[in-house]
Amino acid sequence: MHALIVVSHPDTHSLTHSVAAAVAKGITAQSQHTVEIVDLHAEGFNPTFNAQDFAAFRLTAPVPADIVAEQARIDKADALVLVFPVYWWSMPALLKGWIDRVFTNGWAYEETAEGEIVKKLGHLPVHIIGLGAASQGAYDRHGFTAAFNAQIAHGIFDYCGAQVKASELLLLSELGSGKAYLDKALTLGNKVFE
Secondary structure, three states: OEEEEEEOOOOOOOHHHHHHHHHHHHHHOOOOOEEEEEEHHHHOOOOOOOHHHHHHHOOOOOOOHHHHHHHHHHHHOOEEEEEEEOEOOEOOHHHHHHHHHHOOEOOOEEEOOOOOEEEOOOOOEEEEEEEEOOOHHHHHHOOHHHHHHHHHHHHHHHHHOOEEEEEEEEEHHHHOOHHHHHHHHHHHHHHOOO
């Protein structure tokens, strides 16, 4: 099985990148599994939803070539794993822009003439791993845990039919150390294809 891990953090020496590597190590611990790590910053992905993207959304122009290439990566994958720092209680703008541009009408979902939504990614299991500094109590007290899952798991992936198999917030106050983050990430990687 093949996993696509998408990472959004500008520092390749960050804990986020280390967590992504540990997830990959957990996945490939079983020799039949493979991984591709996509570093959106290093690749210079343009997250700006532009006029060409809008025309593709309206089905009046072809999907831009850079987006077709990203969709092909996902089509090759048996699982999608997103690893990112939590910025303002959600994902970084670069990752959100990747989703805005890549999960297009006609590929991820389809709007019918009758106004119905056809979910086209039912075959794609998704694992969401956010790294945050606030405590779980703070997330829960302010409703951010529920909002995080509603916005990302339901609002994005359920809309397209993709099944969120895991939505994890790795929080500093609970894990306490970089090693604990990496141990948890390795465990999460081991479970991607369970």
